[in-house]
Amino acid sequence: MNSSVSSVLGRVGMPMTTAELARESWDVIVVGGGHNGLTCAAYLAREGLSVLVLEARERLGGACTLEQPFPDERYTVSPCAYLLGLLDQRVIDELGLHDRGLEYYVADPEAWTPFPDGTAFVQWVDDDRTRDSLRALGVSPADEQGYFAYGRLFRDIRLKLRKGARDAWLDESPGRAEIEEMLGGDRTMIDVVFHASVADVLDEFMGDWRLKDALFPGAIIGTYAGPKDPGTASVKLMHRMGDLDGRGAVWAYVRGGMGMVSFIIADAAREAGAVLASGVPVSRVLPGEGVLLEDGTRLLAGEVVSNADPKVLLGLLGEATPPAMRERSQAWAAVGSQA
Numbered sequence: 001m002n003s004s005v006s007s008v009l010g011r012v013g014m015p016m017t018t019a020e021l022a023r024e025s026w027d028v029i030v031v032g033g034g035h036n037g038l039t040c041a042a043y044l045a046r047e048g049l050s051v052l053v054l055e056a057r058e059r060l061g062g063a064c065t066l067e068q069p070f071p072d073e074r075y076t077v078s079p080c081a082y083l084l085g086l087l088d089q090r091v092i093d094e095l096g097l098h099d100r101g102l103e104y105y106v107a108d109p110e111a112w113t114p115f116p117d118g119t120a121f122v123q124w125v126d127d128d129r130t131r132d133s134l135r136a137l138g139v140s141p142a143d144e145q146g147y148f149a150y151g152r153l154f155r156d157i158r159l160k161l162r163k164g165a166r167d168a169w170l171d172e173s174p175g176r177a178e179i180e181e182m183l184g185g186d187r188t189m190i191d192v193v194f195h196a197s198v199a200d201v202l203d204e205f206m207g208d209w210r211l212k213d214a215l216f217p218g219a220i221i222g223t224y225a226g227p228k229d230p231g232t233a234s235v236k237l238m239h240r241m242g243d244l245d246g247r248g249a250v251w252a253y254v255r256g257g258m259g260m261v262s263f264i265i266a267d268a269a270r271e272a273g274a275v276l277a278s279g280v281p282v283s284r285v286l287p288g289e290g291v292l293l294e295d296g297t298r299l300l301a302g303e304v305v306s307n308a309d310p311k312v313l314l315g316l317l318g319e320a321t322p323p324a325m326r327e328r329s330q331a332w333a334a335v336g337s338q339a
């Protein structure tokens with residue numbers, strides 16, 4: 001490992017005492033040192049702003065980190081995120097992540113699904129190899145065609161949303177009407193983006209339960225949903241929206257584990273001048289003022305950026321939650337309780 005943050009597996013600790021941190025008036029304090037908070041810090045510091053990242057845990061990286069859970073420290077594991085596929089090329093290039101040591105290898109096969117009778121379905125990056133696996137399983141010609149047509153549907157949506165005149169991820173976020181327009185008004189595609197369950201979409205393309213069982217996980221991973229729940233088709237789509245190394249929606253294993261992504265971004269942030277501190281929980285966000293640490297220290301900042309998830313942020317804001325944000329969170333809570 002040639003990254004300085006990775007050499008301590010993200011445990012950067014305190015660069016100075018909290019009293020010294022409190023003497024500064026920071027342009028920006030980032031609450032949380034997950035990979036998104038660190039990326040934000042790197043970009044802001046590159047613009048010349050004074051940036052302080054405060055991570056509650058001992059290690060940086062959030063859900064994209066490394067742990068040594070066993071007494072034998074030779075075993076380093078990615079405890080949460082384990083595959084790279086959605087990190088954008090622009091970030092890789094602009095923060096010089098390859099030059100800083102980021103290496104990854106495309107996962108091929110992408111998936112291997114064993115069945116009780118001892119057979120297995122293998123999904124390769126190369127369609128011909130996947131076709132061989134389908135034929136070895138004795139899948140019908142109609143289902144074989146359906147399998148590839150299903151893959152093309154998601155590929156085509158990605159191309160329309162990411163490779164046309166406007167990139168739905170990198171350019172200004174489109175609203176619903178604009179997304180429908182980008183999809184050329186195609187009802188099937190619009191349904192995948194906004195409503196459909198993955199089970200309903202798969203029913204349109206194939207009947208073989210082995211294939212469906214192999215394809216469901218890609219649409220429910222990371223959700224509290226089952227394949228028949230509305231919206232799961234869009235989860236599958238989200239996982240097919242990347243373009244790693246210009247190879248389309250492939251996924252890759254990171255050399256050293258996923259935490260390397262965060263640690264190398266942390267190096268970029270630190271080199272740009274951001275100050276990184278771990279083991280420092282923020283207990284309050286004070287709008288217009290800064291943050292309060294759990295130990296009672298008050299840190300001043302022109303802006304506070306939350307890398308913590310929205311629910312945590314609402315807790316940190318407490319009574320200071322702006323009315324519009326409070327109303328929106330109550331509306332979402334009502335939707336959640338009806339689901």
Ligand SMILES: Cc1cc2nc3c(=O)[nH]c(=O)nc-3n(C[C@H](O)[C@H](O)[C@H](O)COP(=O)(O)OP(=O)(O)OC[C@H]3O[C@@H](n4cnc5c(N)ncnc54)[C@H](O)[C@@H]3O)c2cc1C
Nearest residue numbers: 032034035036055056062063064080081082083281282308
């Ligand atoms: C089990 C699991 C598996 C996953 N697998 C993959 C995968 O293979 N590939 C993939 O691309 N994605 C995967 N994901 C999703 C991905 O890990 C997350 O989307 C991503 O890590 C989120 O990064 P983030 O920086 O936005 O937030 P987080 O990683 O959640 O970082 C937020 C940080 O804020 C800190 N924080 C919170 N409150 C405070 C506070 N009060 N004070 C200071 N700090 C605070 C937290 O400790 C945390 O470090 C997986 C997620 C999980 C949970």
